[in-house]
Amino acid sequence: QVQLVQSGAEVKKPGASVRVSCKASGYTFTKCAIHWVRQAPGQGLEWMGWINPGNGNTRYSQKFQGRVTLTRDTSASTGYMELSSLRSEDTAVFYCARVCFGEPMEYWGQGTLVTVSS
Amino acid sequence: EIVLTQSPGTLSLSPGERATLSCRASQTVSSNYLAWYQQRPDQAPRLLISGASSRATGIPDRFSGSGSGTDFTLTISRLEPEDFAVYYCQQYGSSPCTFGQGTKVEIK
Numbered sequence: 571q572v573q574l575v576q577s578g579a580e581v582k583k584p585g586a587s588v589r590v591s592c593k594a595s596g597y598t599f600t601k602c603a604i605h606w607v608r609q610a611p612g613q614g615l616e617w618m619g620w621i622n623p624g625n626g627n628t629r630y631s632q633k634f635q636g637r638v639t640l641t642r643d644t645s646a647s648t649g650y651m652e653l654s655s656l657r658s659e660d661t662a663v664f665y666c667a668r669v670c671f672g673e674p675m676e677y678w679g680q681g682t683l684v685t686v687s688s
Numbered sequence: 689e690i691v692l693t694q695s696p697g698t699l700s701l702s703p704g705e706r707a708t709l710s711c712r713a714s715q716t717v718s719s720n721y722l723a724w725y726q727q728r729p730d731q732a733p734r735l736l737i738s739g740a741s742s743r744a745t746g747i748p749d750r751f752s753g754s755g756s757g758t759d760f761t762l763t764i765s766r767l768e769p770e771d772f773a774v775y776y777c778q779q780y781g782s783s784p785c786t787f788g789q790g791t792k793v794e795i796k
Contacts, residue, residue: 614790615778665732672719673738673780
Protein backbone atom coordinates (compact mmCIF):
# COMPACT_ATOMS: atom_id res chain seq x y z
CA GLN A 571 0.00 0.00 0.00
CA VAL A 572 1.12 3.54 -0.73
CA GLN A 573 2.56 5.33 2.30
CA LEU A 574 4.23 8.67 2.85
CA VAL A 575 6.00 9.00 6.20
CA GLN A 576 7.30 12.38 7.26
CA SER A 577 9.99 13.36 9.75
CA GLY A 578 9.17 14.55 13.23
CA ALA A 579 8.27 17.90 14.72
CA GLU A 580 10.82 20.70 14.72
CA VAL A 581 11.36 23.84 16.78
CA LYS A 582 13.39 26.56 15.10
CA LYS A 583 14.45 30.11 15.86
CA PRO A 584 13.56 33.00 13.57
CA GLY A 585 16.01 33.27 10.69
CA ALA A 586 16.91 29.58 10.74
CA SER A 587 16.11 26.93 8.14
CA VAL A 588 14.21 23.68 8.48
CA ARG A 589 14.29 20.53 6.38
CA VAL A 590 11.37 18.10 6.40
CA SER A 591 11.58 14.66 4.82
CA CYS A 592 8.89 12.52 3.20
CA LYS A 593 9.69 8.83 2.67
CA ALA A 594 7.57 7.07 0.08
CA SER A 595 6.79 3.37 -0.16
CA GLY A 596 4.38 1.07 -1.97
CA TYR A 597 4.91 2.47 -5.46
CA THR A 598 7.67 3.46 -7.89
CA PHE A 599 8.97 6.71 -6.41
CA THR A 600 10.03 8.22 -9.73
CA LYS A 601 6.61 7.81 -11.36
CA CYS A 602 4.67 10.50 -9.47
CA ALA A 603 5.34 14.01 -8.20
CA ILE A 604 5.66 14.99 -4.56
CA HIS A 605 3.81 18.16 -3.61
CA TRP A 606 4.15 20.14 -0.39
CA VAL A 607 1.31 21.95 1.38
CA ARG A 608 1.43 24.28 4.37
CA GLN A 609 -1.32 24.69 6.96
CA ALA A 610 -0.95 27.39 9.59
CA PRO A 611 -2.81 26.87 12.89
CA GLY A 612 -6.56 27.14 12.34
CA GLN A 613 -6.05 28.07 8.69
CA GLY A 614 -6.57 26.48 5.29
CA LEU A 615 -4.34 24.56 2.91
CA GLU A 616 -1.64 26.42 0.97
CA TRP A 617 0.26 24.83 -1.90
CA MET A 618 4.03 25.40 -1.78
CA GLY A 619 5.49 23.53 -4.73
CA TRP A 620 6.24 20.18 -6.29
CA ILE A 621 9.14 18.08 -7.44
CA ASN A 622 9.29 15.45 -10.15
CA PRO A 623 11.41 12.73 -8.53
CA GLY A 624 12.17 11.26 -11.94
CA ASN A 625 14.19 14.20 -13.21
CA GLY A 626 14.41 16.56 -10.25
CA ASN A 627 12.42 19.31 -11.93
CA THR A 628 10.66 21.63 -9.51
CA ARG A 629 7.95 24.28 -9.52
CA TYR A 630 7.33 26.66 -6.64
CA SER A 631 4.51 28.90 -5.53
CA GLN A 632 5.39 32.55 -6.08
CA LYS A 633 4.71 33.12 -2.39
CA PHE A 634 7.54 30.81 -1.35
CA GLN A 635 9.89 31.34 -4.32
CA GLY A 636 13.38 32.04 -3.07
CA ARG A 637 12.76 30.57 0.38
CA VAL A 638 11.77 26.99 -0.40
CA THR A 639 13.89 24.27 -1.98
CA LEU A 640 12.57 20.85 -2.89
CA THR A 641 14.97 17.98 -3.46
CA ARG A 642 14.83 14.21 -3.60
CA ASP A 643 16.97 11.14 -3.04
CA THR A 644 15.77 8.45 -5.42
CA SER A 645 17.91 5.77 -3.76
CA ALA A 646 16.00 6.39 -0.52
CA SER A 647 12.61 7.12 -2.13
CA THR A 648 12.54 10.31 -0.09
CA GLY A 649 11.60 13.88 -0.86
CA TYR A 650 12.78 16.88 1.11
CA MET A 651 11.40 20.36 1.68
CA GLU A 652 13.74 23.03 3.02
CA LEU A 653 12.34 26.39 4.09
CA SER A 654 14.78 29.17 4.94
CA SER A 655 14.63 32.55 6.69
CA LEU A 656 11.97 31.25 9.02
CA ARG A 657 9.66 33.71 10.74
CA SER A 658 6.94 33.21 13.35
CA GLU A 659 4.29 33.20 10.61
CA ASP A 660 5.86 30.00 9.23
CA THR A 661 4.68 28.08 12.29
CA ALA A 662 2.53 25.45 10.63
CA VAL A 663 1.99 21.82 9.78
CA PHE A 664 3.69 20.87 6.53
CA TYR A 665 2.33 17.99 4.46
CA CYS A 666 3.74 16.08 1.52
CA ALA A 667 1.35 14.48 -0.94
CA ARG A 668 1.72 12.22 -3.95
CA VAL A 669 0.35 13.42 -7.27
CA CYS A 670 0.39 11.20 -10.33
CA PHE A 671 -0.26 12.75 -13.73
CA GLY A 672 -3.81 14.04 -14.08
CA GLU A 673 -4.72 13.08 -10.53
CA PRO A 674 -5.27 15.03 -7.32
CA MET A 675 -3.54 14.48 -3.97
CA GLU A 676 -4.72 10.99 -3.13
CA TYR A 677 -2.01 10.06 -0.63
CA TRP A 678 -0.73 12.38 2.09
CA GLY A 679 1.96 12.22 4.72
CA GLN A 680 0.94 12.52 8.35
CA GLY A 681 2.18 16.10 8.58
CA THR A 682 5.15 17.70 10.33
CA LEU A 683 4.67 20.53 12.81
CA VAL A 684 7.29 23.25 12.54
CA THR A 685 7.27 25.81 15.34
CA VAL A 686 9.22 29.03 14.88
CA SER A 687 9.86 30.75 18.17
CA SER A 688 12.61 32.74 19.81
CA GLU B 689 -4.11 31.78 -10.72
CA ILE B 690 -7.60 30.38 -10.20
CA VAL B 691 -9.29 31.55 -7.02
CA LEU B 692 -11.76 29.12 -5.44
CA THR B 693 -14.47 30.52 -3.18
CA GLN B 694 -16.31 28.09 -0.92
CA SER B 695 -19.67 28.74 0.69
CA PRO B 696 -20.94 28.77 3.27
CA GLY B 697 -18.04 29.24 5.65
CA THR B 698 -19.80 27.17 8.30
CA LEU B 699 -22.73 24.79 7.99
CA SER B 700 -24.59 23.84 11.17
CA LEU B 701 -26.58 20.66 10.73
CA SER B 702 -27.80 17.62 12.67
CA PRO B 703 -26.83 14.00 12.04
CA GLY B 704 -29.03 12.51 9.32
CA GLU B 705 -29.48 15.84 7.52
CA ARG B 706 -28.28 16.64 4.02
CA ALA B 707 -25.26 18.90 3.51
CA THR B 708 -24.69 20.92 0.36
CA LEU B 709 -21.31 22.65 -0.05
CA SER B 710 -20.45 25.01 -2.89
CA CYS B 711 -17.16 25.82 -4.61
CA ARG B 712 -17.00 28.56 -7.23
CA ALA B 713 -13.95 29.17 -9.42
CA SER B 714 -12.79 32.52 -10.79
CA GLN B 715 -12.09 30.85 -14.16
CA THR B 716 -13.11 27.63 -15.87
CA VAL B 717 -11.49 24.61 -14.23
CA SER B 718 -9.64 22.75 -16.95
CA SER B 719 -10.98 19.24 -17.66
CA ASN B 720 -13.16 19.59 -14.56
CA TYR B 721 -10.10 18.73 -12.52
CA LEU B 722 -11.82 19.62 -9.25
CA ALA B 723 -11.27 17.62 -6.07
CA TRP B 724 -12.87 17.63 -2.64
CA TYR B 725 -11.05 16.77 0.59
CA GLN B 726 -12.24 16.15 4.13
CA GLN B 727 -10.06 17.14 7.07
CA ARG B 728 -10.82 16.05 10.62
CA PRO B 729 -9.03 17.74 13.55
CA ASP B 730 -5.34 16.87 13.77
CA GLN B 731 -5.50 14.68 10.67
CA ALA B 732 -4.18 15.03 7.16
CA PRO B 733 -6.70 15.84 4.44
CA ARG B 734 -8.44 12.85 2.88
CA LEU B 735 -9.42 12.76 -0.79
CA LEU B 736 -13.16 12.29 -1.30
CA ILE B 737 -13.88 13.27 -4.91
CA SER B 738 -11.74 13.73 -8.02
CA GLY B 739 -12.66 14.93 -11.48
CA ALA B 740 -15.60 16.81 -9.94
CA SER B 741 -17.73 13.68 -9.49
CA SER B 742 -15.66 10.48 -9.06
CA ARG B 743 -15.54 9.07 -5.56
CA ALA B 744 -12.11 8.05 -4.35
CA THR B 745 -11.45 4.49 -3.25
CA GLY B 746 -13.29 3.56 -0.08
CA ILE B 747 -15.42 6.70 0.10
CA PRO B 748 -19.05 5.98 1.09
CA ASP B 749 -21.72 6.66 -1.51
CA ARG B 750 -23.41 9.27 0.70
CA PHE B 751 -20.70 11.61 -0.66
CA SER B 752 -21.30 12.88 -4.18
CA GLY B 753 -19.80 15.61 -6.31
CA SER B 754 -21.29 17.49 -9.21
CA GLY B 755 -20.77 20.54 -11.38
CA SER B 756 -18.59 21.71 -14.22
CA GLY B 757 -16.89 24.81 -15.54
CA THR B 758 -16.84 27.22 -12.60
CA ASP B 759 -19.52 25.90 -10.24
CA PHE B 760 -19.14 22.73 -8.21
CA THR B 761 -21.03 21.09 -5.37
CA LEU B 762 -20.27 18.46 -2.76
CA THR B 763 -23.34 16.78 -1.29
CA ILE B 764 -23.43 14.56 1.78
CA SER B 765 -26.83 12.86 1.62
CA ARG B 766 -27.19 11.92 5.31
CA LEU B 767 -24.65 13.20 7.78
CA GLU B 768 -22.97 10.62 9.99
CA PRO B 769 -21.19 11.69 13.22
CA GLU B 770 -17.78 11.19 11.57
CA ASP B 771 -18.69 13.59 8.73
CA PHE B 772 -18.49 16.68 10.93
CA ALA B 773 -15.22 18.16 9.70
CA VAL B 774 -13.77 20.79 7.37
CA TYR B 775 -14.08 20.32 3.61
CA TYR B 776 -11.81 21.85 0.97
CA CYS B 777 -12.14 22.02 -2.78
CA GLN B 778 -9.03 22.11 -4.97
CA GLN B 779 -8.49 22.65 -8.66
CA TYR B 780 -5.60 20.75 -10.21
CA GLY B 781 -6.19 21.49 -13.87
CA SER B 782 -4.12 24.68 -14.01
CA SER B 783 -0.81 25.57 -12.44
CA PRO B 784 -0.54 26.56 -9.68
CA CYS B 785 -3.09 24.25 -8.12
CA THR B 786 -5.24 26.13 -5.63
CA PHE B 787 -7.49 25.36 -2.68
CA GLY B 788 -10.68 26.95 -1.46
CA GLN B 789 -10.69 28.41 2.03
CA GLY B 790 -12.77 25.56 3.44
CA THR B 791 -16.29 24.91 4.75
CA LYS B 792 -16.71 23.69 8.31
CA VAL B 793 -19.61 21.29 8.85
CA GLU B 794 -20.49 21.43 12.53
CA ILE B 795 -23.07 19.74 14.71
CA LYS B 796 -26.14 21.87 15.32
